[in-house]
Amino acid sequence: MKKKLVVIGAGMASGRMLEHLFEANADYDVTLFNAEPRGNYNRLMLSPVLSGEKTYEQIVTHDDAWYAENGVTCRFGEKVTGIDRDRKVVIGENGEVAYDKLVIGTGSNPFIIPLPGHDLKGVIPYRDLEDTQSMMDLGAKPGSKAVVIGGGLLGLEAAAGMAARGVEVTVVHIMGHLMERQLDEAAGYLLRKSLGEKGIKVMCKANSKEILADENGHVRALLLDDGTELPCDLLVMAVGIRPNTKLGAEAGLAVGKGIHVDDQMVTSDPDILSLGECVEHNGAIFGLVAPLYDQARVLANTLMGIEDAFKNKEVSTKLKVTGCDLFSAGDFAEGEGREDIVFRDPARGVYKRLILQGNKVIGAVMYGDTADGAWFYNHIKEGTDVAEMRDTLIFGPAYQGGAAADPLSAVAALPADAEICGCNGVCKGKIVDAINGGATTLDGVRATTKASNSCGTCTGLVEQVLAVTLGEDFVMPTSQPICKCSDHTHEDVRRLIKAQELKSMPAVFQELAWKTVDGCHVCRPALNYYLLADWPLDYQDDPQSRFINERKHANIQKDGTFSVVPRMWGGMTTSDELRAIADVVDKFKIPTVHVTGGQRIDLLGVKGEDLPEVWSDLNKAGMVSGHAYSKGLRTVKTCVGKDHCRFGTQDSTGLGINLEKALWGSWTPHKVKLAVSGCPRNCAEATCKDIGVVCVDSGYEIGIAGAAGMDVKETEAFHKAASEEEVLEYVQAVMQLYRENAKYLDRIYKWVNKVGLDWVKEQVADEANRKALVERFLISQSVYQKDPWAEHVEKEQARYTPMANLMMEAAE
Amino acid sequence: MTQWIDIAALVDIPRQGARVVKTAQGCVAVFRTLDDHVFALEDRCPHKGGPLSEGIVHGHKVTCPLHNWVFDMNTGEAQGADNGQVGTFTAKVEAGRIYLDATQLMARSAA
Numbered sequence: 001m002k003k004k005l006v007v008i009g010a011g012m013a014s015g016r017m018l019e020h021l022f023e024a025n026a027d028y029d030v031t032l033f034n035a036e037p038r039g040n041y042n043r044l045m046l047s048p049v050l051s052g053e054k055t056y057e058q059i060v061t062h063d064d065a066w067y068a069e070n071g072v073t074c075r076f077g078e079k080v081t082g083i084d085r086d087r088k089v090v091i092g093e094n095g096e097v098a099y100d101k102l103v104i105g106t107g108s109n110p111f112i113i114p115l116p117g118h119d120l121k122g123v124i125p126y127r128d129l130e131d132t133q134s135m136m137d138l139g140a141k142p143g144s145k146a147v148v149i150g151g152g153l154l155g156l157e158a159a160a161g162m163a164a165r166g167v168e169v170t171v172v173h174i175m176g177h178l179m180e181r182q183l184d185e186a187a188g189y190l191l192r193k194s195l196g197e198k199g200i201k202v203m204c205k206a207n208s209k210e211i212l213a214d215e216n217g218h219v220r221a222l223l224l225d226d227g228t229e230l231p232c233d234l235l236v237m238a239v240g241i242r243p244n245t246k247l248g249a250e251a252g253l254a255v256g257k258g259i260h261v262d263d264q265m266v267t268s269d270p271d272i273l274s275l276g277e278c279v280e281h282n283g284a285i286f287g288l289v290a291p292l293y294d295q296a297r298v299l300a301n302t303l304m305g306i307e308d309a310f311k312n313k314e315v316s317t318k319l320k321v322t323g324c325d326l327f328s329a330g331d332f333a334e335g336e337g338r339e340d341i342v343f344r345d346p347a348r349g350v351y352k353r354l355i356l357q358g359n360k361v362i363g364a365v366m367y368g369d370t371a372d373g374a375w376f377y378n379h380i381k382e383g384t385d386v387a388e389m390r391d392t393l394i395f396g397p398a399y400q401g402g403a404a405a406d407p408l409s410a411v412a413a414l415p416a417d418a419e420i421c422g423c424n425g426v427c428k429g430k431i432v433d434a435i436n437g438g439a440t441t442l443d444g445v446r447a448t449t450k451a452s453n454s455c456g457t458c459t460g461l462v463e464q465v466l467a468v469t470l471g472e473d474f475v476m477p478t479s480q481p482i483c484k485c486s487d488h489t490h491e492d493v494r495r496l497i498k499a500q501e502l503k504s505m506p507a508v509f510q511e512l513a514w515k516t517v518d519g520c521h522v523c524r525p526a527l528n529y530y531l532l533a534d535w536p537l538d539y540q541d542d543p544q545s546r547f548i549n550e551r552k553h554a555n556i557q558k559d560g561t562f563s564v565v566p567r568m569w570g571g572m573t574t575s576d577e578l579r580a581i582a583d584v585v586d587k588f589k590i591p592t593v594h595v596t597g598g599q600r601i602d603l604l605g606v607k608g609e610d611l612p613e614v615w616s617d618l619n620k621a622g623m624v625s626g627h628a629y630s631k632g633l634r635t636v637k638t639c640v641g642k643d644h645c646r647f648g649t650q651d652s653t654g655l656g657i658n659l660e661k662a663l664w665g666s667w668t669p670h671k672v673k674l675a676v677s678g679c680p681r682n683c684a685e686a687t688c689k690d691i692g693v694v695c696v697d698s699g700y701e702i703g704i705a706g707a708a709g710m711d712v713k714e715t716e717a718f719h720k721a722a723s724e725e726e727v728l729e730y731v732q733a734v735m736q737l738y739r740e741n742a743k744y745l746d747r748i749y750k751w752v753n754k755v756g757l758d759w760v761k762e763q764v765a766d767e768a769n770r771k772a773l774v775e776r777f778l779i780s781q782s783v784y785q786k787d788p789w790a791e792h793v794e795k796e797q798a799r800y801t802p803m804a805n806l807m808m809e810a811a812e
Numbered sequence: 813m814t815q816w817i818d819i820a821a822l823v824d825i826p827r828q829g830a831r832v833v834k835t836a837q838g839c840v841a842v843f844r845t846l847d848d849h850v851f852a853l854e855d856r857c858p859h860k861g862g863p864l865s866e867g868i869v870h871g872h873k874v875t876c877p878l879h880n881w882v883f884d885m886n887t888g889e890a891q892g893a894d895n896g897q898v899g900t901f902t903a904k905v906e907a908g909r910i911y912l913d914a915t916q917l918m919a920r921s922a923a
Contacts, residue, residue: 332847520870525868547877556863560862803819806836806912807836
């Protein structure tokens with residue numbers, strides 16, 4: 001007599017398992033339950049159905065005829081309510097079925113975040129044909145909007161499918177980059193860029209707060225915790241799945257994250273087996289199809305008494321979105337003894353990274369060109385020794401011994417209308433035309449186009465355009481790259497960040513062909529500055545790319561303690577401020593108090609963990625950070641001016657305070673120190689500052705580019721202003737010009753020496769240009785002019801305290 | 813024998829950052845890299861005693877904030893022309909929690 005096999009769930013895993021059984025003519029009478037009113041279809045293909053590339057009929061794997069042919073009793077659309085293990089029966093809504101062997105393939109449930117409003121109409125997961133249909137229906141309505149929560153595989157496929165049907169889609173993702181489980185940051189950046197080109201808006205690091213309803217109880221918008229409202233007609237939650245273990249658990253089987261199975265796919269009951277997304281094997285649960293097919297084979301063999309064992313293997317992932325070519329396989333985290341081989345081709349938007357351990361490839365992430373994915377995946381699975389082909393491995397099977405990466409590709413990738421020379425408004429196309437017209441040297445290009453003829457910071461780029469256009473006929477002069485991570489100079493990087501509108505660190509790494517995964521201590525602080533200076537509203541300051549002093553808003557000392565300098569506007573203070581400082585010194589036993597050259601009081605020897613409390617006390621007395629640690633505005637030193645001094649000509653103290661109030665908090669390529677003297681006797685030493693003002697009877701003489709450090713240099717006359725307002729305008733304009741153009745760690749005098757004082761004067765003298773500079777400075781100040789001490793006291797206390805204290809444990 | 817102590821959650825350390833754990837024989841710097849690996853090193857540069865926990869983390873390396881010595885966190889060895897080594901401790905991450913080996917911390921104190 002045939003044995004009775006009952007299968008709960010007609011999914012991809014159980015479907016494949018039945019195929020194995022029938023192919024081997026196994027001796028079983030099969031009853032198949034499915035809660036959905038249909039048989040097995042290829043769930044992976046729902047995305048092509050959604051995007052209109054396939055129809056439902058094309059993705060059905062087992063039709064009615066197949067079930068009939070193999071004698072399967074189908075109980076579709078009927079839920080199983082329980083399993084009675086003592087009597088060995090499955091209890092369905094329409095009656096019981098006895099079994100000799102039972103297979104549980106109940107799959108998984110989509111995880112729904114319990115946000116307020118998650119149960120509104122129009123809030124759906126992306127799991128089955130019904131969900132797919134809802135999304136397809138939305139595409140039929142013109143002007144409809146959708147929000148997808150979740151930037152993983154499924155969420156992005158849902159987003160791309162709806163976008164292909166004309167829906168305006170926004171993806172909201174809580175992590176820093178898309179598909180963080182399959183992709184590294186660099187590939188995530190490229191993916192985001194491709195999706196953007198398809199009109200899909202992506203918001204990363206976005207926290208959902210609430211789903212808002214209209215008057216009919218239907219979803220109206222998603223509210224984020226920063227107050228942003230994203231209007232939508234449909235909200236798709238694709239944040240993950242959870243094994244559906246309900247039946248197994250109720251039947252008393254061993255259940256953890258999923259239903260526990262051994263290597264033979266047998267549960268804690270020897271007559272009950274399980275497979276698919278509902279199981280847990282050696283602590284792992286499953287969401288991709290490849291291991292499920294392995295489980296199907298093993299389970300079928302177990303049922304037929306053939307020895308077999310399931311082993312969880314590396315899996316590879318591909319995203320089924322047309323035009324987004326990505327591939328990821330194996331383990332791509334960095335680790336001990338692991339090495340990366342990175343290849344970037346910005347011109348084609350290609351990124352490839354192989355992760356090697358010893359002489360074996362253990363992981364691969366690819367974007368833009370995934371043709372060799374299968375070849376690498378094979379090496380990962382086989383554990384091939386790649387020592388012999390290591391040098392050319394990244395180029396794939398066809399290119400053993402292929403060409404090296406091209407450092408010029410970033411420039412080659414620029415469109416003809418990309419601006420190369422900002423001073424004279426010269427685009428790449430014009431330079432190429434000039435070169436083709438016979439200007440084959442830098443001087444020739446300068447003479448015909450004026451490119452690189454003014455401030456000169458684009459010289460490197462013009463040379464690269466020459467090299468790209470002329471090929472081997474042009475010999476590149478050697479210039480100093482930013483660091484070992486890149487072939488570009490600081491100046492090139494700055495101009496390319498502007499020309500290509502690069503607004504994030506991964507964008508710079510990819511488009512400018514960085515050779516490391518996340519830069520180094522030399523390039524990261526520079527890039528962080530360039531990005532925040534050029535894109536104040538778009539770029540998010542990255543504390544981890546800042547030197548410790550700017551990260552902790554205090555100066556580290558040789559013994560690891562810190563110094564604290566409160567701001568004293570224009571060098572003025574009061575008895576209350578002095579009293580508060582004295583109290584802080586006593587309370588925290590600060591060993592050293594010093595009066596600085598910038599007219600401030602420096603408290604030295606403060607312990608790192610005391611910083612927030614010290615700041616909090618100083619904040620309470622009305623004092624803020626003096627930024628004595630920053631590449632930014634430091635101090636404005638003043639003399640007492642005409643209020644007290646018998647020689648004073650103007651209110652130098654008042655002007656100094658006003659300048660400091662306007663400029664404080666701004667980040668600059670290097671530190672900036674100012675002074676205002678009330679008369680030419682110059683008690684505030686204004687003539688050796690980065691920017692100095694000397695008051696005279698007839699107005700204000702502004703000098704710039706002084707120095708009194710490693711180099712000593714007198715300021716150069718910059719502008720004679722008639723009023724305080726004019727001083728403020730000119731000083732803010734020159735600050736912004738410096739912020740936008742100088743190389744990181746060049747003081748103003750070094751920068752002026754490179755670009756020429758005349759050029760700086762011309763830029764600021766032009767009224768429209770000056771006003772625009774001031775406007776951009778004010779935009780930046782609207783973001784960055786804030787007291788970091790107050791902010792850290794409020795939100796970042798944890799950074800300053802030890803994470804754990806094991807003194808007690810260790811002493812025991 | 814390894815005796816794991818639960819120190820903190822992984823998310824308590826920012827990516828490309830570090831936090832300090834105080835022990836009887838000095839501070840241990842616990843680093844988290846961009847790819848979520850965790851390393852524990854003596855928080856003391858062999859050069860001039862700089863606190864490595866305050867350095868810039870890049871790849872699996874950290875740069876000392878005082879004089880820019882760079883250390884490979886896998887081995888604790890100084891990179892490039894600099895010669896020196898900083899002590900490393902075994903650390904692991906499991907289910908989002910960071911663990912250090914207590915026996916190692918003790919042995920170090922006995923030595």
